[in-house]
Amino acid sequence: MDWPDRFGTRFSVFVDTEEEFDWSQPLARENRATQSMDALPDMHALFAAHDVPATYMIDDPIVRCPRSVEILKRVMEDGGSAIGSQLHPWVNPPFDEVVCPRNSFLGNLSRDLQAAKIAALTDAIEAAFGRRPVMMRTGRYGLGADTLELLAAAGYRVDTSMRSGYSYASEHGPDYRAIGNHAFRTGHGDLIEIPLTTVYTGALKRGGIALHGALGRVPRGRGVASRLGLLSRVALTPEDMPVELALEAIRVAAGEGERLLMFSYHSPSAAPGYTPYVRDAADLAAFRSWWERAFALLAKLGIAPASHDQILEALAGAPDRP
Numbered sequence: 283m284d285w286p287d288r289f290g291t292r293f294s295v296f297v298d299t300e301e302e303f304d305w306s307q308p309l310a311r312e313n314r315a316t317q318s319m320d321a322l323p324d325m326h327a328l329f330a331a332h333d334v335p336a337t338y339m340i341d342d343p344i345v346r347c348p349r350s351v352e353i354l355k356r357v358m359e360d361g362g363s364a365i366g367s368q369l370h371p372w373v374n375p376p377f378d379e380v381v382c383p384r385n386s387f388l389g390n391l392s393r394d395l396q397a398a399k400i401a402a403l404t405d406a407i408e409a410a411f412g413r414r415p416v417m418m419r420t421g422r423y424g425l426g427a428d429t430l431e432l433l434a435a436a437g438y439r440v441d442t443s444m445r446s447g448y449s450y451a452s453e454h455g456p457d458y459r460a461i462g463n464h465a466f467r468t469g470h471g472d473l474i475e476i477p478l479t480t481v482y483t484g485a486l487k488r489g490g491i492a493l494h495g496a497l498g499r500v501p502r503g504r505g506v507a508s509r510l511g512l513l514s515r516v517a518l519t520p521e522d523m524p525v526e527l528a529l530e531a532i533r534v535a536a537g538e539g540e541r542l543l544m545f546s547y548h549s550p551s552a553a554p555g556y557t558p559y560v561r562d563a564a565d566l567a568a569f570r571s572w573w574e575r576a577f578a579l580l581a582k583l584g585i586a587p588a589s590h591d592q593i594l595e596a597l598a599g600a601p602d603r604p
Contacts, residue, residue: 283464283465283466283467283474283600283602284541284600284602285465285541285542285596285600286596286599286600288596289541289542289588289596290541290586291536291540291541291542291543291584291585292541292542292543292585292586292587292588292592293542293543293544293545293580293585293586293587293588294337294542294543294544294545294587294588294589294590294593295329295334295335295336295337295545295546295547295587296336296337296339296366296419296442296478296544296545296546297336297337297338297339297546297547297548297549298339298368298419298421298546298547298548298549299319299322299338299339299340299341299344299354299368299549300340300341300343300344300368300370300421300548300549300550301313301314301315301316301341301343301344301370301373301550302315302316302317302318302550302556305557305558306558308381309372309381309383309386310372310381311372311373311377311381313373314343314373315343316343316344316347316349316350318549318550318552318553318556319344319347319349319350319353319549320349320353320553321552321553322353322354322357322549322552323353323356323357324552325552325570326357326360326363328570328573328574329573330360332574332577332581332587333587334577334587335360335361335362335363335364335587335589335590336357336363337363337364337365337366337417337589337590338354338357338363338364338365338366338549339366339367339368339417339418339419339442340354340365340366340367340368340407341367341368341369341370341373341374341403341421342369342370342373342374342375342402342403342406343370343373344549345403345406345407345410346406351410351411354411355411362587362589362590362591363589363590364417364589364590364591365407365411365413365415366415366416366417366418366419366440366442366590367400367403367404367407367415367417367418367419367438368418368419368420368421369388369399369400369403369418369419369420369421370386370421370422371385371386371387371388371391371399371421371424372385372386374399374402374403375398375399375402376395376398376399376402378395378398379391379395383453383454384453384454386421386422386424387420387422387423387424387425387426387450387453387454387455387456388420388421388422388424388425388426388429389420389424389425389426389427389428389429389456390424390426390454390455391426393428393432396426396428396429396432397432397435397436400418400432400433400436401436404436404437414437415438416437416438416439416440416594417438417439417440417441417442417590418433418438418440418441418442418443419441419442419443420441420443422450422455423443423444423445423448423450423455423456423458423478424443424450424455424456425441425443425444425456426456429443430468430469430470430473430475431470433470433473434468434470434471434472434473435470435471438473439472439473439474439594439597440473440474440475440476440593440594440597441468441473441474441475441476442475442476442477442478442544443475444456444458444461444475444477444478445458445461445477445478445480445517446458446461446462446463446477446478446479446480447459447461447480447482447491447494447515448480448517458477459491459495460491461477462477463477463479463480463481463535463540463544464477464540464541465477465542465597465600467602474597476542476544476593477544478517478518478544478546479517479518479535479540479542479543479544479545480515480516480517481515481516481518481531481532481534481535481540482494482513482514482515482516482534483513483514483516483527483530483531483534484507484508484511484512484513484514485511485512485513486507486512486513487513487534489513493513494513494515497513508527514527516528516530516531517546518531518532518543518544518545518546518576519545519546519547520547520551520559520568520569520572520573520576521547521548521551521557521559522558522559525568525571525572525575525576528572528576529575529576529579532576532579532580532583532585533579533583536583536585542588542593543580543585545576551569553566554566
């Protein structure tokens with residue numbers, strides 16, 4: 283599908299708004315702490331200073347934490363930010379599956395259990411915020427054969443679970459290496475997929491996913507290629523993505539005619555000590571600077587932010603791609 287001409291070239295920020303856990307340890311149902319949410323207003327203020335709304339994709343521990351709900355209600359007073367859903371199966375009722383790496387991908391669960399978890403999260407968000415969410419991201423990008431159909435049946439209009447150019451097959455998850463950055467109709471009702479943006483930069487960027495895959499079969503091949511400026515796979519996130527690479531990716535994406543650049547980060551990164559990406563005050567300063575520099579370049583290129591509701595409005599008028 284094509285974005286309407288009036289939409290122009292835009293960018294949007296989707297925040298995986300979630301509980302804290304040690305990323306190096308096995309997943310556990312007990313990991314439901316949300317203390318890092320106290321730092322979210324300060325991070326949101328940085329976005330608001332640049333007139334950038336965010337879509338907060340919240341999961342079960344967040345929506346069932348009254349303090350977190352109140353924090354989110356306050357940040358949504360900017361008039362553009364909104365709430366979506368993010369489903370971490372291991373902390374999302376009903377708890378009928380074994381907690382293990384394979385079952386951390388929603389799409390690996392039975393159809394009935396997926397439907398029940400989607401319903402539990404969606405209903406809880408509607409009860410907390412008075413508005414039924416219509417945008418979803420499955421935690422760990424975990425779509426399966428039945429998931430999109432179930433999301434459409436639950437009333438969702440947008441899924442953002444696909445991460446262009448990435449594969450989680452080695453962890454029993456999905457493979458999105460063949461997925462591009464363009465939004466497309468899923469074939470399930472009105473549900474549209476908007477993949478997270480991945481950009482290839484460097485002198486050999488035209489090699490794209492094929493060359494990146496080949497380099498992965500060479501010891502340290504991808505790292506060497508990136509350091510030499512030959513090829514880098516760049517996701518639009520400050521988490522483990524150097525700012526200079528990200529800025530070049532923005533330029534490349536704009537030059538290649540991408541119409542919607544999808545940025546993201548995990549909410550616990552708004553405070554030091556909760557994710558591997560922001561360990562201390564220096565990391566947090568660098569994290570905030572990353573966003574400042576990205577917003578400055580986007581403004582220079584004339585790429586305006588798009589809110590949750592502006593995306594929905596544009597999709598309603600989007601023609602199918604021939």
